[in-house]
Amino acid sequence: MDKYLVIGDPIEHSISPEIHTRFASDTGQKLSYTRLRVKPADFTFKVDELIKDGIKGMNITLPLKELAFAYADTLSLRAELAGAVNTFKIEAGQVYGDNTDGAGLVRDLKFNLGFNIKDIRILLLGAGGAAKGILKPLLDEKPSQLHIANRTPGKAFELQEKYKSYGNINASGFLDISGKYDLIINATSASVTGDMPDVNPEVLGKNALCYDLMYAKKPTAFINWSHTHGAISAVDGLGMLVEQAAESFYLWRGVRPKTRDLIFELKA
Numbered sequence: 001m002d003k004y005l006v007i008g009d010p011i012e013h014s015i016s017p018e019i020h021t022r023f024a025s026d027t028g029q030k031l032s033y034t035r036l037r038v039k040p041a042d043f044t045f046k047v048d049e050l051i052k053d054g055i056k057g058m059n060i061t062l063p064l065k066e067l068a069f070a071y072a073d074t075l076s077l078r079a080e081l082a083g084a085v086n087t088f089k090i091e092a093g094q095v096y097g098d099n100t101d102g103a104g105l106v107r108d109l110k111f112n113l114g115f116n117i118k119d120i121r122i123l124l125l126g127a128g129g130a131a132k133g134i135l136k137p138l139l140d141e142k143p144s145q146l147h148i149a150n151r152t153p154g155k156a157f158e159l160q161e162k163y164k165s166y167g168n169i170n171a172s173g174f175l176d177i178s179g180k181y182d183l184i185i186n187a188t189s190a191s192v193t194g195d196m197p198d199v200n201p202e203v204l205g206k207n208a209l210c211y212d213l214m215y216a217k218k219p220t221a222f223i224n225w226s227h228t229h230g231a232i233s234a235v236d237g238l239g240m241l242v243e244q245a246a247e248s249f250y251l252w253r254g255v256r257p258k259t260r261d262l263i264f265e266l267k268a
């Protein structure tokens with residue numbers, strides 16, 4: 001039976017094994033998928049060992065995505081631009097690194113939430129690893145504008161410079177965002193500590209959708225802020241999590257699993 005797993009630290013909370021086991025049973029694929037805690041200092045040794053044992057693929061989560069980027073023999077363009085890898089596909093000892101986070105977000109927005117990204121104005125809060133992973137797939141959808149705002153503005157300006165050839169992109173600190181936006185994505189980790197980035201609610205356009213990449217059983221600070229200030233809808237990143245997993249599964253097995261019922265069940 002082909003073996004897959006997710007590695008990270010911490011890893012106990014990861015629901016990727018449940019998601020992939022469900023995909024396998026739904027699509028009739030015979031595979032096993034487990035989780036393994038790997039500390040950054042042990043990354044190379046552990047991954048070498050797993051490959052020697054015949055592992056077919058891996059998901060890589062915090063804080064190992066940059067190490068995975070450096071380890072891969074070849075990379076997809078979206079992983080190369082992000083500087084981070086969340087998926088390894090291993091064939092004949094060769095490691096292909098991909099980043100499926102952005103595709104997962106875009107699929108959740110378009111196909112599960114029915115939200116059209118073309119020609120809209122996007123405000124992206126945050127300039128860390130997650131923001132880097134979603135920028136290119138978002139720009140590929142041809143929004144009319146994408147504004148990145150970050151607590152440390154210099155990092156937002158660096159991303160503007162790096163991605164400017166892929167679309168209409170500009171940058172600022174939180175307090176210098178101007179105009180109104182149709183889609184506001186929280187890619188900061190502020191929700192982890194129950195905080196909301198210092199953003200003026202005036203940025204919310206009429207019928208704006210707010211999307212927090214973080215997922216949690218209770219509404220995040222960003223989701224509460226969105227509802228308080230009149231967003232038409234505010235959702236968390238559970239759909240993205242399932243969709244990025246589906247994208248990895250597709251890369252490994254060549255079969256795209258259905259996701260909608262699973263997202264619905266996990267949200268219940």
Ligand code: NDP
Pocket residue numbers: 101125126127128129130131150151152155187188189190191192195196197198213214215237238240241242244
């Ligand atoms: P990073 O540590 O790489 O980046 C953190 C970002 O958050 C930086 O831009 C940082 O700003 C900003 N930040 C941190 N604290 C605050 C605060 N209190 N107020 C305002 N800004 C703050 O984290 P990641 O990019 O990897 O992860 C971000 C979020 O995305 C996490 O919640 C993570 O769980 C989620 N995620 C969800 C996925 C999914 O599938 N749903 C996939 C990947 C990530 P500064 O630069 O100034 O430090």
